[in-house]
Amino acid sequence: MVSQEFLSKLTVKNDKKIVLLIMDGLGGVQDEVSGKTELETADCPNLDALAKEGICGLSDPISPGITPGSGPAHLSLFGYDPLRYEIGRGLLDSLGIDFEFTQQDLASRGNFATLNKEGIITDRRAGRIATEKNYQICEELFSDLKIDNVKIFVKPVKEHRLSVIFRGEGLSDKISDVDPQKEGLKPLSAKALNDSAQRAADIVNKFLKMANEKLTKFFPANTILLRGFSRMVDLPSFKEIYKLNAAAIAGYPMYRGLAGLLGMDVLPVTKTIEEQFKLLEKEFENYDFFFIHIKQTDSSGEDGDMPRKVKIIEEVDRSISLLRKLSPDVVVITGDHSTPARLKSHSWHPVPLLIYSPHCRFDTVENFTETECIKGGLGRISAGEIMALALANAGKLIKYGA
Amino acid sequence: MVSQEFLSKLTVKNDKKIVLLIMDGLGGVQDEVSGKTELETADCPNLDALAKEGICGLSDPISPGITPGSGPAHLSLFGYDPLRYEIGRGLLDSLGIDFEFTQQDLASRGNFATLNKEGIITDRRAGRIATEKNYQICEELFSDLKIDNVKIFVKPVKEHRLSVIFRGEGLSDKISDVDPQKEGLKPLSAKALNDSAQRAADIVNKFLKMANEKLTKFFPANTILLRGFSRMVDLPSFKEIYKLNAAAIAGYPMYRGLAGLLGMDVLPVTKTIEEQFKLLEKEFENYDFFFIHIKQTDSSGEDGDMPRKVKIIEEVDRSISLLRKLSPDVVVITGDHSTPARLKSHSWHPVPLLIYSPHCRFDTVENFTETECIKGGLGRISAGEIMALALANAGKLIKYGA
Numbered sequence: 001m002v003s004q005e006f007l008s009k010l011t012v013k014n015d016k017k018i019v020l021l022i023m024d025g026l027g028g029v030q031d032e033v034s035g036k037t038e039l040e041t042a043d044c045p046n047l048d049a050l051a052k053e054g055i056c057g058l059s060d061p062i063s064p065g066i067t068p069g070s071g072p073a074h075l076s077l078f079g080y081d082p083l084r085y086e087i088g089r090g091l092l093d094s095l096g097i098d099f100e101f102t103q104q105d106l107a108s109r110g111n112f113a114t115l116n117k118e119g120i121i122t123d124r125r126a127g128r129i130a131t132e133k134n135y136q137i138c139e140e141l142f143s144d145l146k147i148d149n150v151k152i153f154v155k156p157v158k159e160h161r162l163s164v165i166f167r168g169e170g171l172s173d174k175i176s177d178v179d180p181q182k183e184g185l186k187p188l189s190a191k192a193l194n195d196s197a198q199r200a201a202d203i204v205n206k207f208l209k210m211a212n213e214k215l216t217k218f219f220p221a222n223t224i225l226l227r228g229f230s231r232m233v234d235l236p237s238f239k240e241i242y243k244l245n246a247a248a249i250a251g252y253p254m255y256r257g258l259a260g261l262l263g264m265d266v267l268p269v270t271k272t273i274e275e276q277f278k279l280l281e282k283e284f285e286n287y288d289f290f291f292i293h294i295k296q297t298d299s300s301g302e303d304g305d306m307p308r309k310v311k312i313i314e315e316v317d318r319s320i321s322l323l324r325k326l327s328p329d330v331v332v333i334t335g336d337h338s339t340p341a342r343l344k345s346h347s348w349h350p351v352p353l354l355i356y357s358p359h360c361r362f363d364t365v366e367n368f369t370e371t372e373c374i375k376g377g378l379g380r381i382s383a384g385e386i387m388a389l390a391l392a393n394a395g396k397l398i399k400y401g402a
Numbered sequence: 403m404v405s406q407e408f409l410s411k412l413t414v415k416n417d418k419k420i421v422l423l424i425m426d427g428l429g430g431v432q433d434e435v436s437g438k439t440e441l442e443t444a445d446c447p448n449l450d451a452l453a454k455e456g457i458c459g460l461s462d463p464i465s466p467g468i469t470p471g472s473g474p475a476h477l478s479l480f481g482y483d484p485l486r487y488e489i490g491r492g493l494l495d496s497l498g499i500d501f502e503f504t505q506q507d508l509a510s511r512g513n514f515a516t517l518n519k520e521g522i523i524t525d526r527r528a529g530r531i532a533t534e535k536n537y538q539i540c541e542e543l544f545s546d547l548k549i550d551n552v553k554i555f556v557k558p559v560k561e562h563r564l565s566v567i568f569r570g571e572g573l574s575d576k577i578s579d580v581d582p583q584k585e586g587l588k589p590l591s592a593k594a595l596n597d598s599a600q601r602a603a604d605i606v607n608k609f610l611k612m613a614n615e616k617l618t619k620f621f622p623a624n625t626i627l628l629r630g631f632s633r634m635v636d637l638p639s640f641k642e643i644y645k646l647n648a649a650a651i652a653g654y655p656m657y658r659g660l661a662g663l664l665g666m667d668v669l670p671v672t673k674t675i676e677e678q679f680k681l682l683e684k685e686f687e688n689y690d691f692f693f694i695h696i697k698q699t700d701s702s703g704e705d706g707d708m709p710r711k712v713k714i715i716e717e718v719d720r721s722i723s724l725l726r727k728l729s730p731d732v733v734v735i736t737g738d739h740s741t742p743a744r745l746k747s748h749s750w751h752p753v754p755l756l757i758y759s760p761h762c763r764f765d766t767v768e769n770f771t772e773t774e775c776i777k778g779g780l781g782r783i784s785a786g787e788i789m790a791l792a793l794a795n796a797g798k799l800i801k802y803g804a
Contacts, residue, residue, distance in 0.1 A: 029763040037763070062802060063404045064783055065790025066412070069803035082803065083408065092804055340763075346801055348794040349763050350781075370763055371779070380781030 001384050004079055004241050007397075013243040016329040016394035019280070019290045020386075022077065023316060024070060025298030026335025027351040027370060029342050031306055038297075038306060038341060039352060039369040042313040046320035047354070050331065051368040054356030057378025058370070059386060061337045067348045070298070073336035074258055078291075079242075079387035080235060087258075088173065088230025094163040095257025097155045101232055106171040106200060108229045111179065112137070112160045112221035113187075115212075121183050125160040126221040134162065137221060141214045150203050154224075164226060166204070172197035172231070178208060179225035187225055200229070237263030238289065242391060247283055249276045250293035259291055273312070277319040284326050301339030302346075309341050330393045331356040332386060333368070350380060357393035403786050406481055406643055409799075415645040418731040418796035421682070421692045422788075424479065425718060426472060427700030428737025429753040429772060431744050433708055440699075440708060440743060441754060441771045444715040448722035449756070452733065453770040456758030459780025460772070461788060463739045469750045472700070475738035476660055480693075481644075481789035482637060489660075490575065490632020496565040497659025499557045503634055508573040508602060510631045513581065514539070514562045514623035515589075517614075523585050527562040528623040536564065539623060543616045552605050556626075566628055568606070574599035574633070580610060581627035589627055602631070639665030640691065644793060649685055651678050652695035661693055675714070679721040686728050703741030704748075711743050732795045733758040734788060735770070752782060759795035 028037035060066075061073040062082060071092050072082030087095075094107040101107070112134065114123040134156040142154035150168030157163060174193040180186070190204040208224060215222045238246040240263075248259030248266045256266045267283060270276050276292055283290075294316055300308035323331065331354075338349040352373040363377030374380075378389075391397045430439035462468075463475040464484060473494045474484030489497075496509040503509070514536065516525040536558040544556035552570030559565060576599040577592045592606040610626060617624045640648040642665075650661030650668045658668045669685060672678050675696060682692055696718055702710035725733065733756075740751040754775040765779030776782075780791075793799045 027763075029761065058781065063790065064780075064787040065792075065794040065799060066404060066409075067794065067799060067801045069801055072803040083404070087803075089804060343761065347761075348791070348799070371766060374765055374779050374781065375777060380783070 001382055002388070004081070004236065007079070007388055008241045010397045010400055011241065011243045011391060012396055012398055014395055015288065016396065017284070017288050018244070018330040018332070018390050018394050019292065019323060019328045020077070020390065021292045021294070021323070021331065021333045023294045023297040023313065023333070023335050025301045025337060025339025025346065027338025027340065027347070027349050028301070028309070029340040029347070029349060031342060037370050038301075038309045038313060040371065041306070042310045042317070044313060044317040044368060046317045046324070047333065047368040048366065050320065050333065050356045051354050051372070052366045053362070054331070054354055055360040055363050055378055056365040056368065056373040056376030057353045058350035058373050058380045059334060059353045059383040060350050060380065061383045064350070065348050067346050068337050069346070070254065070336055071258065073383070074255065076383040077334070077336055077386060078262060079384055081384065085233050085235055087233055088228060090228030090230040091232065092254065093157070093228070094155070094165060095254050095261070097157060097163050098253055098256060099153065099155060099163070099165065101165070101261065102167065103232050103234065104167050104169065104171070105232050106166040106173055106229060107232070108164050108226045110162050110164050110224050110226040112162065113223050113225045114220040115187075115223045119186050121180070121185055121187060121225070123220060124179070124183055124225065128159045129221050131156065131158050133221070134159065137215070137218055138162065147203055147206050147210070152207055160221070162224070164207070164224070166200070166207075168203070170196070171200040171203065173200070173229045175201045175204060175229050177227035178204065179227040181227070187223060190226070233261070235261050239263050242289070242387065243396070244289040245287050246289035246291065247287040248291045248293070249279050250291065251276070252293065252295045255293045255295070264291060273315050274319050277322040281322060281326060297335065298339045301341050302344060304341050304344040306341035329357060330390050332390050334386065351383070353378060353381070353386065355389055355393060359393050403784055404790070406483070406638065409481070409790055410643045412799045412802060413643065413645045413793060414798055414800055416797055417690065418798065419686070419690050420646070420732040420734070420792050420796050421694065421725060421730045422479070422792065423694045423696070423725070423733065423735045424476070425696045425699040425715065425735070425737050427703045427739060427741025427748065429740025429742065429749070429751050430703070430711070431742040431749070431751060433744060439772050440703070440711045440715060442773065443708070444712045444719070446715060446719040446770060448719045448726070449735065449770040450768065452722065452735065452758045453756050453774070454768045455764070456733070456756055457762040457765050457780055458767040458770065458775045458778030459755045460752035460775050460782045461736060461755045461785040462752050462782065463785045465784075466752070467750050469748050470739050471748070472656065472738055473660065475785070476657065478785040479736070479738055479788060480664060481786055483786065487635050487637055489635050490630060492630035492632040493634065494656065495559070495630070496557070496567060497663070498655035499559060499565050500655050500658060501555065501557060501565070501567065503567070503663070504569065505634050505636065506569050506571065506573070507634050508568040508575055508631060510566050510628045512564050512566050512626050512628040514564065515625050515627045516622040517625045521588050523582070523587060523589060523627070525622060526581070526585055526627065530561045531623050533558065533560050535623070536561065539617070539620055540564065549605055549608050549612070554609055562623070564626070566609070566626070568602070568609070570605070572598070573602040573605065575602070575631045577603045577606060577631050579629035580606065581629040583629070589625060592628070635663070637663050641665050644691070644789065645798070646691040647689050648691035648693065649689040650693045650695070651681050652693065653678070654695065654697045657695045657697070666693060675717050676721050679724040683724060683728060699737065700741045703743050704746060706743050706746040708743035731759060732792050734792050736788070753785070755780060755783075755788065757791055757795060761795050
């Protein structure tokens with residue numbers, strides 16, 4: 001696989017449009033009773049037509065045998081080496097809160113928790129306070145915070161969970177967790193793990209002291225435990241690397257956050273899958289690259305709910321007719337990884353991949369299924385190679401060398 | 403392909419069992435008369451059944467076009483980059499003598515040879531003396547040798563060939579060969595190729611002087627020529643990297659030695675292929691990984707004896723029923739490289755590969771042959787990726803990232 005630096009030297013801008021449709025956790029394995037995978041069970045006339053007119057294959061998100069989380073799997077799909085750009089847990093979780101990160105930010109994830117009079121943690125989740133309570137506390141106590149020139153954003157997530165982002169110069173993420181991850185212990189102090197991290201540790205500790213003072217009246221949510229401090233990763237943008245003006249149509253915060261990190265315009269959240277495609281139609285003139293993310297294929301797979309996963313695939317299939325009316329120049333349809341309903345989890349199985357453009361070398365595949373994709377003209381490739389193929393099909397890559 | 407260091411961070415121990423069955427030199431090419439390969443000619447109901455229930459593909463030992471020796475080909479199968487872990491020729495040959503190496507050892511391979519009165523080599527093979535004579539000389543003259551705190555082991559191999567292992571502190575392998583590899587010349591002195599190798603060169607030269615004195619009465623075997631000085635390679639063990647408690651069922655010394663280097667328990671030598679599988683049955687409860695090595699597929703291929711290679715494949719096939727009775731969780735069947743009988747040598751052709759586990763995504767392959775494997779669900783992968791797939795199928799790899 002060529003590096004992104006190499007690829008970026010070959011990219012050119014033109015008016016061709018690429019649509020990358022990701023059905024999260026798309027790949028499956030055969031059901032024990034029916035002997036068919038989710039894709040083999042689903043009735044997908046539109047996907048099959050695209051498979052017939054386009055070219056198919058299988059892709060490995062990271063490498064054969066490796067089961068990825070959705071974070072690294074999406075980085076790979078977008079052409080970013082996920083082993084080079086490791087996104088810390090604190091940041092990844094914080095990406096879920098629809099927050100505009102900057103390169104100065106130090107993110108962490110946290111809990112509201114309960115301390116007794118001796119300062120010992122008696123409940124790491126503060127009785128799982130209601131999400132509304134969480135919102136109320138964050139707004140009432142933690143708006144417009146600043147300590148030593150560091151802006152602090154305290155953002156509710158769900159129930160007792162929150163994200164805290166520290167924005168300022170020189171905040172290293174090489175500091176230890178405050179959360180001891182056990183009840184019956186006192187919260188720890190953030191400690192600098194190297195010399196340059198002292199400032200960050202001091203700010204975090206000052207913030208927590210202030211929080212404890214403010215929170216006394218909100219028992220059982222009378223303290224904040226923080227962990228997973230992570231800096232922004234310096235990801236080159238889609239515009240820089242690919243010269244693409246990209247938009248994301250994704251409902252789930254993590255994917256919205258990741259798309260934002262890559263410099264995509266993150267379009268408003270819609271309620272249904274069909275509305276995602278209507279949004280595509282509405283915005284179609286405004287961008288030359290669209291990332292559409294369907295989450296439900298993964299969540300139904302994780303639930304082991306094969307019929308639901310099949311229905312969602314069929315729902316996406318119906319919306320494909322909307323997509324085709326727009327006549328995008330290149331359509332890529334795949335998943336970020338497999339989530340076979342039979343395994344109820346992400347898995348290592350390679351992911352069905354379909355590329356449609358007028359410049360494909362057509363193969364003999366007539367159905368968009370795992371077993372057919374094996375025989376497809378793309379063979380088995382690395383997910384990291386998909387962007388180059390999409391760009392090539394869109395005429396956005398010049399020749400290398402003479 | 404991910405690095406072994408990366409992979410090792412994802413490995414977990416569980417009670418699932420993996421069997422890796424290697425038929426050395428398994429892959430073939432079509433016979434000129436029959437138009438069939440060895441696997442296509444052989445009657446293999448058991449292998450075919452596994453192929454049908456599992457998933458197939460082709461693997462490249464090193465990279466397309468590269469014909470490997472069995473040493474690097476096995477390293478690759480075991481997930482060790484053979485270009486990173488170069489095992490010197492002296493060591494590789496010495497691995498064949500069932501000798502327990504330590505990290506202090508400097509190995510070399512040698513010949514008994516004949517010198518005339520002027521000290522000129524007249525026969526580099528000492529008239530190919532009988533193996534028994536070789537054993538007799540080594541035992542009579544070279545037991546319990548020590549020079550300057552360095553223990554010296556002189557081990558007969560076959561006919562005129564022997565291995566000499568020097569065991570002591572600080573013995574570099576950066577010394578030149580003693581064997582000029584030509585008759586009509588005098589043997590060379592071992593020369594230090596850098597400053598830190600002087601001690602090793604001195605010891606080798608002292609040993610050779612002593613050997614010449616001792617050997618006068620054994621004309622024509624009146625000197626020893628040494629070459630290929632090599633140190634032990636510091637290979638991380640299967641336990642370290644994969645958290646596997648592994649056993650090797652292999653009859654040939656080189657494979658036994660290599661398995662030992664990787665920290666596998668090397669089980670006793672058996673007489674027949676069937677006995678190798680009976681040994682598997684006997685030891686099945688004691689390990690979670692078994693490497694079974696069948697040598698005869700390679701030697702019959704090297705001899706250009708297609709009927710014999712076919713018979714051996716059929717003999718292995720019969721033993722597969724023993725294997726299946728044990729119900730291992732994951733079975734991997736492949737070769738280390740191809741040795742087509744038609745070519746009478748190792749070759750670069752990719753190797754048929756079969757993985758069987760309950761978590762496979764089944765493909766349409768019904769026969770374990772080269773031509774069917776091309777259409778298999780594994781596609782064409784690198785042999786170095788096989789261990790990750792085996793571990794994944796056994797549930798021994800956790801998810802990477804969130």
